[in-house]
Amino acid sequence: MRLTIVGHLKGQLTAATRIAMDRGAAVTHAESVDQALRILRAGRGADLIMIDVALDVGELVQALEGERFHVPVVACGVDNDARAAVAAIRAGAKEYIPLPPDPELIAAVLAAVADDSRDMVFRDPSMVSLVQLATQIAASSASVLITGESGCGKEMLARHVHAKSPRAKAPFVSVNCAAIPEQLLESELFGHEKGAFTGASARRIGKFEEASGGTLLLDEISEMDVRLQAKLLRALQERVIDRVGGGKPVPVDIRVIATSNRILAEEVRKGTFREDLLYRLNVVNLKIPPLRERPADVLALATHFASKYARINGFPPRPLSAEARGELARARFAGNVRELENTIHRAVLLASGPEIGVEAIRTPDGAPIAAQGPAARAVETAEQVTRSFVGRTLADVERDLIFDTLGHTRGNRTHAANILGISIRTLRNKLNQYDDEGFEVPPPQVGVAAA
Structure with missing residues (x-):
């Protein structure tokens, strides 16, 4: 730090x-x-x-x-x-x-x-294999694209790649592309010369130069304006940048890691993201599964956060009770790790006994999580699923359903078609269409016939 x-x-x-x-x-x-x-x-x-x-x-x-x-x-x-x-x-x-x-x-x-003492805590096999891959590619200088839902730990994984790379002792600089207004992001990234625009009272070095020798994280890169994407592409290809108002290219030596909670291939089709920039960034793709698909991580992270926030707040360490652990294991955590962390921080502050009981595990509005019984959770889950469809096309929803079903059948086309209630021919035609459109069709896993 x-x-x-x-x-x-x-x-x-x-x-x-x-x-x-x-x-x-x-x-x-x-x-x-x-x-x-x-x-x-x-x-x-x-x-x-x-x-x-x-x-x-x-x-x-x-x-x-x-x-x-x-x-x-x-x-x-x-x-x-x-x-x-x-x-x-x-x-x-x-x-x-x-x-x-x-x-x-x-x-x-x-x-x-x-917030520089964040640790990678994981137990689930899906995260174990992902972190192993991240460690394996860390030694290279290749650009990395990290994707996943909001709050699932994309920046944490980016920091892990940096820490395991030869650039670990050089700066790790993060830029949130969604938090900086479009008209200011160019100056933030590339810097500016004195007098380049109103308010530019002195030369300022941008994040590219600040990160030189180290790693630059472009967080939520899908929010970047297409015009600025062209300048970013040049910087990645030629390893030089132009300060706003400058007349001389400035060489930079950085590794770029980008994150997105959107499917960038879809943004390319919409015209909001450059295809050539996607190819340049997506040399290695690390896709983080949501917390609801990593059940073994929930209790490991909850234990870690309970210890962390007890220490920060000067409280004695308290373990999670068996009932509290059971409720946490059943929760959906639509906000992923970020929501779980806030939940446990709140529980540490509310707990009063020798353990963190289920009564301290509360939702942001103060309601006990235990009050959300199986029926309530089922209704809430159904509502979340319904809300997740809003704003999406029927074709997008159908494609995701087909891919998810193939995941459950380990790529077996016949079984997937039976579950979906369509013919194997219809399924194959759909998969051929998706392949032509540039989507990565899930292949049969080893030892599983495509049928």
């Missing part, structure tokens, strides 16, 4: 720096707000900024917002200066750390605010 500390390095702030470095942070120092901004503009990057409350915290927060640097700010100061702490939080700081520094408190802030 990259930490920038703003303020004069004297005594207690020096001790905080040493603690952060001992916890694995790469620390950069700036004596003033202006110097901190120059560091960020130069592309040295930061995942977290700690600033002495003796400086103007509000000035830093406003400057970061004005120049679109998305970096959390934590204030620090002497522990008896309550007024300064309140002022710092009101000015936009996410947390306040009293000085002299406490090692565990700094470790918790680094983990909670910068």
